[in-house]
Amino acid sequence: MKKLFFIPLLILTNAHADVPDSYKAIFAPLSDSAPNKDNPSSPAKIELGKKLYFEKKLSIDQDISCNSCHNLETYGVDNEPTSPGHKGQRGDRNSPTVLNAAFHIAQFWDGRAKDVEEQAIGPILNPVEMAMPAEKEVVQRLEADPEYVKLFKAAFPGEANPLTYINIGNAIGSFERTLITPSRFDDYLKGDDNAITQAEKEGLKTFVESGCITCHSGMVVGGMMYQKLGLVKPYPTEDTGRFKHTNNEADKYFFKVPSLRNVEKTAPYFHDGSIKTLEDAVKTMGEYQLGRNLSDEQVSSIVTFLKSLTAKEVKY
Numbered sequence: 001m002k003k004l005f006f007i008p009l010l011i012l013t014n015a016h017a018d019v020p021d022s023y024k025a026i027f028a029p030l031s032d033s034a035p036n037k038d039n040p041s042s043p044a045k046i047e048l049g050k051k052l053y054f055e056k057k058l059s060i061d062q063d064i065s066c067n068s069c070h071n072l073e074t075y076g077v078d079n080e081p082t083s084p085g086h087k088g089q090r091g092d093r094n095s096p097t098v099l100n101a102a103f104h105i106a107q108f109w110d111g112r113a114k115d116v117e118e119q120a121i122g123p124i125l126n127p128v129e130m131a132m133p134a135e136k137e138v139v140q141r142l143e144a145d146p147e148y149v150k151l152f153k154a155a156f157p158g159e160a161n162p163l164t165y166i167n168i169g170n171a172i173g174s175f176e177r178t179l180i181t182p183s184r185f186d187d188y189l190k191g192d193d194n195a196i197t198q199a200e201k202e203g204l205k206t207f208v209e210s211g212c213i214t215c216h217s218g219m220v221v222g223g224m225m226y227q228k229l230g231l232v233k234p235y236p237t238e239d240t241g242r243f244k245h246t247n248n249e250a251d252k253y254f255f256k257v258p259s260l261r262n263v264e265k266t267a268p269y270f271h272d273g274s275i276k277t278l279e280d281a282v283k284t285m286g287e288y289q290l291g292r293n294l295s296d297e298q299v300s301s302i303v304t305f306l307k308s309l310t311a312k313e314v315k316y
Helices: 002-013 043-053 116-125 135-143 146-155 165-176 184-189 198-210 278-290 296-309
Strands: 226-228 254-256
Touching: 043 146, 043 165, 116 135, 116 165, 135 146, 135 165, 146 165, 184 296, 198 296, 278 296
Parallel strands: none
Antiparallel strands: 226 254
């Protein structure tokens, strides 16, 4: 009996053992598209959305665009703990990456927007962010530009009045739905065993066996559930998470679980941007979410795996 028990344990911990298929099945390759049946896409709508994504006219002082906080040159983030908005004001939460966000269960750390279309128009009227005073003034500013009038007509054919505030979000959302970033890990999940290194495979096993998959699984390795920050040990934060939005006591300290795709490039980490390095983020999650004191070797191994989630390229 002892021998039978010992052999599978050796297989599990062998530095050169293959990753079990059951581990791979916890995840899924990125889909090629992220459609929204309520906002059918088109080349014209995507073109308009891309222009609006970089458009600073959407901010009161015409100095901030979506790309200011979600910079596509730096993996959809600005690498700031919290982002500077109108007159340098800063909110209390970190700006998450827009890459692959269309696959998430909802948007914002507290899930208050159902999709990227709804999320896109939130910051425009936020007094700390882009600070436009009203929807009407946003629309009037774009209506004064003949090019935008033309682009909205092309993007929303058949609508008598296509240049609306809702359609601004629909256009930006259509563009954001194209920001899909497959990585070497996707190639691996599709059957290319050499797409990731042996060290990354070992990191994947450590990631699974440490319990990280409790929250970080599926196609975007997270992003599909809400979880309490400080699940097994109270986490030192004054931010009550979803409770701010729902006013439900059961939602206190619950946040949307972030996707780990491109996480190597999206520091600093957590809802408040308080964790500077990926190593510290992994170790902290081990302590507060899993009740584990991960060794430096385990942390390093997990980080090695997470780097295989970095996009091969970011197209837009």
